[in-house]
Amino acid sequence: MKRHLSECKFVLATDLDGTFLGGTETDRAALYGWIEAHRATVGLVFVSGRDPEFIHQLCGSGTVPWPEYVIGDVGTTIAHVTPGRQIEPIEALENEIAARWNNSGSSVKSALNKAPGLTLQPTEFRYRVSYDYDPEQFNPEVSKTVEAMGLDVLISDNRYFDVLPKGVSKGPSLLRLLGHLDVPEGRVLSAGDTLNDLSMLVAGTPSVAVGGSEDPLLDALPQKPHIYRAQGIGAAGILEAVAHFDLHPTPEKV
Template sequence: MTVHATPRPAIAARRFTLATDLDGTFLGGSEEERKTLYDWIEANRDTVGLIFVTGRDPEFIMEMCREQGLPWPEYVVGDVGTTIAHVRDDGHVEPIPALEADIAERWGDKGNAVRATLDGISGLTLQPTPFRYRVSYDLTPNAYDATAEVLVEELGLDWLISDNRYFDVLPKGVSKGPSIKRLIAHLGIPETRVLCAGDTMNDLSMLISGLPAVAVGNSEAPLKQRLYGRDTVYHATGFGAAGILEAINALDLHDAPTHAAVPASNLALKGA
């Protein structure tokens, strides 16, 4: 299977690159809205680059592309920023060692220490996937013991709660924002040609990174609150895929299908 079947210009030479979260963002909105976005990307691959920036692991991402017909990304920032990888023509994800070395050093092989330290903490259920540079839990809000946060900090690591149901333990200073900026710099993509899109708190660091960004209309309330007043962030009314298209048009990043009227309150961001 060849996933990038036709030759394309280098991603840095394209007019626009979408760096998008998956759940609730690229996968959000109605079936019709998703199809409109996906078909537009496929019809414009010479001028549109695609990077997935997600909490999901690479194998899950590739399975989604194979089985659900998503446009294949050219690069992936996965595992909440702890994986930075290229998508090969055969559909396999290949980590970029030069970009992951610092992440591995910051993690310091602390997975076993994290699991032992948080074992038995109320409200956390360990996820079975063997991530390389993170440990992740399902979180039960009404049973959660916030002592977990202190314990993680004592290990010299970061913690992140998103969608009020996930608890991630990450290397210090590593998350979606720093990793997407590192990848964009490595590829030579002008920052003004990028749009970061997200909907939950694990997208916060990406959306406040200074890159052009959109919080789609279905974003969780805590994220919207943290983004208030940020002049690089467009607040879409459209959900998921529709919100992405809305922002592309509002910020003049590319000619794209129009799905929703741009709210007057957002017009001040035009050209940001």
């Protein structure tokens, strides 16, 4: 059904790995089936560290619902999904991101070329540089080097090291998209499980750290009524939170 995201009763803004893709096959099928059965009233936004190509392949498999919008690359990509199932950046929302990045990729790679504990990921990203991270080998002074360049460091899941434009991450990009679409924040559930989801979970919408979330995320989250810590793992925790906040009738609350 064609409708604007602002017309939806409820919008799920969710991380992928460990969250939307987490939990048992039965739990994932229950969440995905519920979304597809209620597409007239439920909107879907992926907010992920993954790149658009991964998301295109994931949804193209036919087992995962297509979102209407994608915030990818840890918030440095903001895109819509076309009727032809292409993921196209929204230039008006990415201009500031591009300006803050200021073509810093080459200088970041040069500065961190021999940094211990960091292995450059092979994918070429537009507005970030990402590394696999070994905490036992890593020298914390490297983070200061990046910050001195006017950029941000984000370490998550104790294995990823991302260099991002200053002030750009999942939360700010989600708020930028919601404002652009006139979607009330109170209708949106943000869902995540690792530290790179923190900025999204504290952005002001109802939010959930699903069961199985990493301890550093849980430790960093404030105790506030709009932030829920679910028991259900991954997909099960999302539906648990939808029911907790009474955002939309769920299979248990029809």
